[in-house]
Amino acid sequence: MEVFAELFERIDQTTSTNEKIRIIADFFRRHDADTNAWVLFFLSGQKIKRLAGAAKLRQWAQELVGYPDWMMEECYAAVGDTAEMVSLTLAAAGYTGRSESFGTLSLGDWMTQRLLPLAGMNDDTRGRHIVTWWKQLEPKAVFILNKLLTGSLRVGVSETLVYRSIAEVFELPPSVIASRLVGSWSPSGEFLTRLGLPADSTTRNDESSDVLLPLPFCLAAPLDGEPEDLGEIGAWQCEWKWDGIRCQVVKLGSQIEIWSRGEERITGTFPDLVCAFHNIPGSWIVDGEIVAGDWRSPSSFHILQKRLNRKQPSAGLLSANPVSFLAYDILQSHSEPWKHRDLAERRMYLEQLLTPYVGKDVGISPLLTPVSWTDVHKLRSMARTHGAEGVMIKSKRSLYETGRKRGIWYKWKIDPLTLDAVLTAAQPGTGRRASLYTDYTFSLWNGEALIPIAKAYSGLTDAEIRELDRWIRNHTSERFGPARSVQAQRVFEIGFEGISRSERHKSGYAVRFPRILRERTDKLAQQANNLEDLAQLFESLDARPTRGRFEETRSVKSLPPREQMSLNLVDEADPA
Amino acid sequence: MKDVIRLQSGGLVGPDDSFHIDSWAKADVNLITHGHADHARSGSGEYWCTEECAPILRHRLGSDIHLRTLAYGQRERLGNCWISFHPAGHILGSAQVRIEHETQVWVVTGDYKRNPDPTCQPFEPVPCDTLITESTFGLPIYHWTPANVVGQIMDWWQWCRGEGVTAMLFCYALGKAQRILSELRHVTNEEVLLHGAVASLTDIYRKQGVPMVPTRLVSETTGSAEGRLVLAPPSAHRSPWMKRFRSVSTAFASGWMAVRGIRRHRGYHRGFVLSDHADWPGLLQTVEESGASRVLVTHGNSHTLARFLREVKGLRAESLAIEFGEGED
Numbered sequence: 001m002e003v004f005a006e007l008f009e010r011i012d013q014t015t016s017t018n019e020k021i022r023i024i025a026d027f028f029r030r031h032d033a034d035t036n037a038w039v040l041f042f043l044s045g046q047k048i049k050r051l052a053g054a055a056k057l058r059q060w061a062q063e064l065v066g067y068p069d070w071m072m073e074e075c076y077a078a079v080g081d082t083a084e085m086v087s088l089t090l091a092a093a094g095y096t097g098r099s100e101s102f103g104t105l106s107l108g109d110w111m112t113q114r115l116l117p118l119a120g121m122n123d124d125t126r127g128r129h130i131v132t133w134w135k136q137l138e139p140k141a142v143f144i145l146n147k148l149l150t151g152s153l154r155v156g157v158s159e160t161l162v163y164r165s166i167a168e169v170f171e172l173p174p175s176v177i178a179s180r181l182v183g184s185w186s187p188s189g190e191f192l193t194r195l196g197l198p199a200d201s202t203t204r205n206d207e208s209s210d211v212l213l214p215l216p217f218c219l220a221a222p223l224d225g226e227p228e229d230l231g232e233i234g235a236w237q238c239e240w241k242w243d244g245i246r247c248q249v250v251k252l253g254s255q256i257e258i259w260s261r262g263e264e265r266i267t268g269t270f271p272d273l274v275c276a277f278h279n280i281p282g283s284w285i286v287d288g289e290i291v292a293g294d295w296r297s298p299s300s301f302h303i304l305q306k307r308l309n310r311k312q313p314s315a316g317l318l319s320a321n322p323v324s325f326l327a328y329d330i331l332q333s334h335s336e337p338w339k340h341r342d343l344a345e346r347r348m349y350l351e352q353l354l355t356p357y358v359g360k361d362v363g364i365s366p367l368l369t370p371v372s373w374t375d376v377h378k379l380r381s382m383a384r385t386h387g388a389e390g391v392m393i394k395s396k397r398s399l400y401e402t403g404r405k406r407g408i409w410y411k412w413k414i415d416p417l418t419l420d421a422v423l424t425a426a427q428p429g430t431g432r433r434a435s436l437y438t439d440y441t442f443s444l445w446n447g448e449a450l451i452p453i454a455k456a457y458s459g460l461t462d463a464e465i466r467e468l469d470r471w472i473r474n475h476t477s478e479r480f481g482p483a484r485s486v487q488a489q490r491v492f493e494i495g496f497e498g499i500s501r502s503e504r505h506k507s508g509y510a511v512r513f514p515r516i517l518r519e520r521t522d523k524l525a526q527q528a529n530n531l532e533d534l535a536q537l538f539e540s541l542d543a544r545p546t547r548g549r550f551e552e553t554r555s556v557k558s559l560p561p562r563e564q565m566s567l568n569l570v571d572e573a574d575p576a
Numbered sequence: 577m578k579d580v581i582r583l584q585s586g587g588l589v590g591p592d593d594s595f596h597i598d599s600w601a602k603a604d605v606n607l608i609t610h611g612h613a614d615h616a617r618s619g620s621g622e623y624w625c626t627e628e629c630a631p632i633l634r635h636r637l638g639s640d641i642h643l644r645t646l647a648y649g650q651r652e653r654l655g656n657c658w659i660s661f662h663p664a665g666h667i668l669g670s671a672q673v674r675i676e677h678e679t680q681v682w683v684v685t686g687d688y689k690r691n692p693d694p695t696c697q698p699f700e701p702v703p704c705d706t707l708i709t710e711s712t713f714g715l716p717i718y719h720w721t722p723a724n725v726v727g728q729i730m731d732w733w734q735w736c737r738g739e740g741v742t743a744m745l746f747c748y749a750l751g752k753a754q755r756i757l758s759e760l761r762h763v764t765n766e767e768v769l770l771h772g773a774v775a776s777l778t779d780i781y782r783k784q785g786v787p788m789v790p791t792r793l794v795s796e797t798t799g800s801a802e803g804r805l806v807l808a809p810p811s812a813h814r815s816p817w818m819k820r821f822r823s824v825s826t827a828f829a830s831g832w833m834a835v836r837g838i839r840r841h842r843g844y845h846r847g848f849v850l851s852d853h854a855d856w857p858g859l860l861q862t863v864e865e866s867g868a869s870r871v872l873v874t875h876g877n878s879h880t881l882a883r884f885l886r887e888v889k890g891l892r893a894e895s896l897a898i899e900f901g902e903g904e905d
Contacts, residue, residue: 012836013845013846014845015845065716067716067884067888068887068888070883071716071880071884074715074877074880075715075716075717078715078717078835078877079717079835079837080837081836081837084835084836084837085717088717088718088719088834088835089716089717091719091721092716092717092718092719092855092856092857093716094857429837430837431837431840432836432837432838432840432841433837433841434835434837434838434841435832435835435837435838436838436841462841462842462843474897479879
């Protein structure tokens with residue numbers, strides 16, 4: 001446990017990918033196969049069944065230190081993480097690190113002899129064991145133990161980084177390691193030994209040393225100025241900017257992996273899509289976006305959230321929350337790399353490959369066909385009605401570059417809806433924002449009263465957060481445990497993506513994805529918006545015509561009158 | 577019985593307004609517990625502080641301030657009170673203020689710590705009836721282990737040297753920096769580079785005979801800064817001043833670094849848990865040793881500590897809302 005805690009701390013202390021690989025590789029060289037197998041298990045994001053809930057840990061710790069409930073609450077607010085709060089509280093009260101006896105037990109033994117058997121015990125027995133371990137371990141190891149017990153350990157490494165580290169240890173290509181780690185495996189020493197066998201003496205018959213890994217993603221930069229600055233429109237390809245999960249689908253014969261932009265494998269989360277990809281023959285890497293509902297009129301990202309982080313979604317969840325895939329780009333076909341060809345060429349090939357298989361599950365992101373930048377401005381203003389969050393502008397000559405290269409791909413997002421609201425309450429955040437008041441409540445006037453309309457967490461810089469935190473502490477009007485209401489003085493411009501009616505909210509409306517755009521230091525609290533303004537904004541959006549996005553029209557050469565435009569921007573790739 | 581020390585808009589005030597303590601209003605007589613900027617402010621007619629604190633105060637507020645210095649433990653009459661300063665162990669020259677008024681004894685701790693520090697006199701418990709204590713780290717999650725922090729700093733410095741990067745350690749320019757420079761003597765005698773803000777205060781410490789490793793201003797260094805340890809104030813983090821260094825590993829030495837979320841939020845590569853304030857056990861120990869029947873709590877988690885003393889320890893305790901800079905350490 002101690003060595004794992006140390007490894008965790010070292011990874012936590014660096015942001016350098018190469019340094020992380022070195023730390024992990026170094027760890028693997030120095031430890032036994034059982035320990036390494038478990039470390040690999042946790043590093044690659046796998047989890048054991050939860051052995052104790054956060055509430056239980058907190059209760060057992062509280063029984064030990066004897067603090068009142070409100071004190072535990074305050075401590076949690078300052079730390080923002082139960083596992084750590086418990087370890088710090090116990091350490092400060094002198095309950096940890098009282099013996100050395102467990103320090104030498106390997107992680108493998110910890111898991112198989114101590115942690116896993118907890119599953120068969122009742123709460124009391126479980127609690128007794130855990131309290132004993134707390135007393136014997138050092139605080140850092142208590143923290144890791146708690147994280148393992150609650151199944152909430154997250155190490156700051158991507159899956160591909162782990163593969164590269166292991167590959168370095170075994171001197172094998174990362175793709176071989178990746179393919180051997182596909183699917184479920186149990187963390188044992190034997191498994192680890194097999195993992196390190198030479199590439200040609202494979203033990204799995206479906207294994208191939210071909211690439212099942214994604215290519216580094218090519219990312220778009222936000223468009224800062226006006227699109228007119230980009231020159232001739234003919235040199236640019238325009239698409240909607242979809243609000244979904246950017247990913248790469250890697251298909252190799254019958255094997256399929258879906259990789260998120262963070263290079264996490266999300267194949268298991270989307271078995272419905274995997275099924276659809278099986279229908280498309282060949283071996284290829286396609287870049288695209290998973291969107292909620294039918295790609296022909298995607299629904300809110302909200303639906304997609306219900307599908308996230310579910311490793312084995314139930315059939316019910318799948319059918320209640322359908323998703324589909326919109327292809328953007330092709331990066332590889334059979335063993336032929338396409339990333340070094342022009343986007344225009346790739347696009348043609350993508351359509352050639354996918355068009356016969358387009359259906360409700362898989363589509364090709366439609367091309368927009370503006371003939372001038374003025375059209376692009378208009379398209380952008382209509383994005384919301386199409387379920388998109390802006391327009392993508394990609395150079396037709398662009399290669400599929402690594403990372404965010406300037407000047408080739410731009411995202412031009414729509415301006416959010418905005419209101420000026422008063423900061424009325426705050427509570428401490430969690431994780432890296434623990435101890436700081438970062439969860440803000442914003443309110444609008446309703447006569448003399450301020451009615452909360454949104455909680456926002458993002459949009460301020462770290463320095464602004466600290467300044468606001470200090471101000472909140474000095475301008476508290478009332479305290480409710482760790483939360484505080486503050487004097488109505490500071491006005492912020494709040495941006496959001498949509499408004500819906502809500503019975504649950506006092507204001508009668510719920511806003512989607514609220515965030516802070518800037519502070520309106522030029523405004524007094526009295527000058528903030530009122531509920532009536534919100535209602536009017538809602539009415540104006542609600543009144544917007546929602547037209548089908550794919551109604552057929554013919555010509556795109558000359559733009560029709562304004563009111564018909566959304567019907568006339570043809571999606572060339574539309575197979576219908 | 578009337579309170580000897582009251583809270584006004586400008587801070588703590590003695591009977592008949594005869595003196596203020598760490599006032600940010602313009603006071604006739606301002607008793608200064610220590611030289612940190614949120615405790616020592618300009619504009620007062622006369623300042624009282626310890627002999628060790630005086631050069632720091634002059635450096636910060638100007639050499640022309642009207643200053644009266646007292647030795648630790650020296651009793652002086654002020655209005656109808658007896659005043660004395662007692663070591664607080666926070667930084668060089670830091671003091672608790674003891675106020676004796678008729679039959680009552682009050683103690684204002686100022687900032688203090690109970691852990692050893694080679695640059696200043698250790699905290700001395702002062703018996704009193706009413707204690708006004710700070711509570712920057714007033715939550716039972718803060719506990720400064722006797723771990724060898726300077727050894728950790730040294731390990732990191734060596735690691736930086738191996739990587740060919742500058743070890744950029746941020747810490748408060750007054751107190752923390754000199755404490756690190758002094759404790760480093762146990763593990764090295766190598767020269768450390770200083771940001772200008774740290775250097776001037778380090779000179780003041782040196783003149784008072786605080787032993788420290790050799791130092792040099794960054795701007796006076798001709799060679800490469802790679803592999804060197806640099807001490808700089810937190811305000812220099814991500815400032816243009818940083819541009820002179822080719823590649824750096826950044827670290828912050830503070831009690832706040834005990835919490836992982838805070839460490840990550842501040843965005844330093846490394847965090848060393850080194851505080852000049854009392855931790856939770858230190859706060860409780862101090863309250864207990866003072867023998868005070870009434871405790872007023874200022875700074876940071878004052879509500880939490882006050883409520884704990886009231887509900888769990890059965891003391892008369894309340895929180896005093898003093899608008900200091902929040903929790904600098």
